[in-house]
Amino acid sequence: MLSLQNMMKRVTIKDVAKEAGVSIALVSMVLNSTIGPDGKPDRPVRKETAKRILRAVAKLGYIPNKAAASIRSGRTYTIAVITSDISSSFFSEISKYIENLAYDQGYNIIFASSDENPVKLSKVVDSAIRLGVEGMIVVPSPNGEATFNKISGLEIPIVFLERDVPDFPKAGRVLLDNEEAIRLSLSELYDSGYRKIELLANDMNISTIQTRVEGYRREMIKWGLEENIHINYVKNGSKANQVEEVLRSAKNRGAEALYLTSNTITILAMIAIKNLNLKVPQDMAFVGFDYSPFYEVYATTVSYIHESAEQLAYESFKMLVDMIENNADASTVVLTPELIRGNSSKKL
Amino acid sequence: MLSLQNMMKRVTIKDVAKEAGVSIALVSMVLNSTIGPDGKPDRPVRKETAKRILRAVAKLGYIPNKAAASIRSGRTYTIAVITSDISSSFFSEISKYIENLAYDQGYNIIFASSDENPVKLSKVVDSAIRLGVEGMIVVPSPNGEATFNKISGLEIPIVFLERDVPDFPKAGRVLLDNEEAIRLSLSELYDSGYRKIELLANDMNISTIQTRVEGYRREMIKWGLEENIHINYVKNGSKANQVEEVLRSAKNRGAEALYLTSNTITILAMIAIKNLNLKVPQDMAFVGFDYSPFYEVYATTVSYIHESAEQLAYESFKMLVDMIENNADASTVVLTPELIRGNSSKKL
DNA sequence: TTGAAAGCGGTACCAT
DNA sequence: ATGGTACCGCTTTCAA
Numbered sequence: 258m259l260s261l262q263n264m265m266k267r268v269t270i271k272d273v274a275k276e277a278g279v280s281i282a283l284v285s286m287v288l289n290s291t292i293g294p295d296g297k298p299d300r301p302v303r304k305e306t307a308k309r310i311l312r313a314v315a316k317l318g319y320i321p322n323k324a325a326a327s328i329r330s331g332r333t334y335t336i337a338v339i340t341s342d343i344s345s346s347f348f349s350e351i352s353k354y355i356e357n358l359a360y361d362q363g364y365n366i367i368f369a370s371s372d373e374n375p376v377k378l379s380k381v382v383d384s385a386i387r388l389g390v391e392g393m394i395v396v397p398s399p400n401g402e403a404t405f406n407k408i409s410g411l412e413i414p415i416v417f418l419e420r421d422v423p424d425f426p427k428a429g430r431v432l433l434d435n436e437e438a439i440r441l442s443l444s445e446l447y448d449s450g451y452r453k454i455e456l457l458a459n460d461m462n463i464s465t466i467q468t469r470v471e472g473y474r475r476e477m478i479k480w481g482l483e484e485n486i487h488i489n490y491v492k493n494g495s496k497a498n499q500v501e502e503v504l505r506s507a508k509n510r511g512a513e514a515l516y517l518t519s520n521t522i523t524i525l526a527m528i529a530i531k532n533l534n535l536k537v538p539q540d541m542a543f544v545g546f547d548y549s550p551f552y553e554v555y556a557t558t559v560s561y562i563h564e565s566a567e568q569l570a571y572e573s574f575k576m577l578v579d580m581i582e583n584n585a586d587a588s589t590v591v592l593t594p595e596l597i598r599g600n601s602s603k604k605l
Numbered sequence: 606m607l608s609l610q611n612m613m614k615r616v617t618i619k620d621v622a623k624e625a626g627v628s629i630a631l632v633s634m635v636l637n638s639t640i641g642p643d644g645k646p647d648r649p650v651r652k653e654t655a656k657r658i659l660r661a662v663a664k665l666g667y668i669p670n671k672a673a674a675s676i677r678s679g680r681t682y683t684i685a686v687i688t689s690d691i692s693s694s695f696f697s698e699i700s701k702y703i704e705n706l707a708y709d710q711g712y713n714i715i716f717a718s719s720d721e722n723p724v725k726l727s728k729v730v731d732s733a734i735r736l737g738v739e740g741m742i743v744v745p746s747p748n749g750e751a752t753f754n755k756i757s758g759l760e761i762p763i764v765f766l767e768r769d770v771p772d773f774p775k776a777g778r779v780l781l782d783n784e785e786a787i788r789l790s791l792s793e794l795y796d797s798g799y800r801k802i803e804l805l806a807n808d809m810n811i812s813t814i815q816t817r818v819e820g821y822r823r824e825m826i827k828w829g830l831e832e833n834i835h836i837n838y839v840k841n842g843s844k845a846n847q848v849e850e851v852l853r854s855a856k857n858r859g860a861e862a863l864y865l866t867s868n869t870i871t872i873l874a875m876i877a878i879k880n881l882n883l884k885v886p887q888d889m890a891f892v893g894f895d896y897s898p899f900y901e902v903y904a905t906t907v908s909y910i911h912e913s914a915e916q917l918a919y920e921s922f923k924m925l926v927d928m929i930e931n932n933a934d935a936s937t938v939v940l941t942p943e944l945i946r947g948n949s950s951k952k953l
Numbered sequence: 954t955t956g957a958a959a960g961c962g963g964t965a966c967c968a969t
Numbered sequence: 970a971t972g973g974t975a976c977c978g979c980t981t982t983c984a985a
Contacts, residue, residue: 280956324672325978344697353692556904628972673962677977
């Protein structure tokens, strides 16, 4: 029966109308009617007719053209999800959850990566706008303010995920309680007896990192360990061997433990530690940031700050849809991190 | 200046035409003109006028509505990429390459995961069709034939990536030379002195796995090792502890090495081996399938069959675009695998 | 309960 | 080199 469709032009609403012997307006009505809370369709159509139309739809294999629908209705039911890198395990996990949520609610998702690059960000955002996205969930990359301004200027709702951009009243936010994350991470190391705790961070202009760096400084000072403060920046996009250099120096000056400030940097540090043949936690202890499946194959079980990808996905999607459909005000959701204990931060 | 746009309706081609004092037809022309090989625009428009139009575009911040364009032109410049799981490292790497290629050529990509589930596959495909994709790159999941038939029935070009579906003349294919992959993998183990080589595979109804299983059997027989043939199937979606069970039995019957048939199964095996405290390669040698960043954090360097994600992405995208734009016939590209040697298959 | 027709934002053809 | 206008497939009044 599929062969009937072969070589035929795509079937349109007109074809369905003709087949069912009704007007195209009626077909549209029937196809867009939903069952209301009272159990009946929300459109006044005779059951008979509706059935005839549905039969025609099935017979012809009609698939509505969303583009056509959207230009008239003004709705595209499409949102963009822009992370720094869809191929990163943490963000791709979030993406997957969002994808599934969207599916269930009839939204389409456009995924894109900013590559932490403002030019690329601007390009992908433009493309999303051309496609008519109704909202965006974005993991802000450095120096993206101009682009975010553009989005706001077009009145497109935006939700910042996992990283904040200051002075942006119109954006929703789903963030981690960074102060708590810092406390959890550093206390774990401190309580295990480590004192020479160094920080490792990506050298990126995003507020999340700044907060984490400041928090580190504050905690260390609180413990009277200002002497031991060492903040190591690694250039964004660095490979493991560059991190090895950093760790070698740290080790030379007696570093015992690492406070890691992001998932990316955690993985790089793990590789560097392995390549330097350092034993964990004896030669170098650490608490990582965010779960990664990489941990499963690592020689030592990893302690890390856990933020739920599923919750991040759920909150951001819900907030965005609320902004789109109910014109809800931008709000901020702060998630509480959790410490997962492995051997990488164990007391010696 | 952005504030000018605030609270304004989205600017359309009409506004640009008015601002520039020309007709909308001309605006469309100018915006769609490309620079030909002779260095001049391929549309006859006076430079002066063109400049004026472009200025108006910039001033108003005009962004064309692709949906509107597509319903008239019939082109959406959108393709779907459907892998088994975008959050898997191998496929997300491929996805990223395709994304970048698409960008450069003005195509938009819709990503989706089939979750190796025919029902989910059918859903994501329907949604892609509604969005008007002009072609699809798909990693075939088990029992997807009905869905692939539907796509073909609609005359939508399709390229199968990395896995084959037999009896599908209309689909393009970008595959690995499986015979060569099998030879490379098994010879490496054989040449290193391993004889009790067992196979580990996902229990999935896809031809790629069948081919690899048959190849294993053939090679083992060729070496007079039919006694040692052991094919271990692991249910799709299994966790590492289920693989541990399998490996425990294998070890008990004296298995020395594993021939791994996919990236997923490789990672599961690596985790299981680690959890069982087996030394690699002394207690258990293996050759993995496809690169994964996971290898970087593993205690042993990993030997694996390498297929280039970049090449896979390039070939499949190129083929699909050729089918879309030039009505090219479906063809098959077979990529040659390479063996990357690590210590996991070293001679003892 | 149903149909006619306007119109969404563009593109493509035909005139000029 | 430029403009007029039909038209793409659908939704949305409005009238019947």
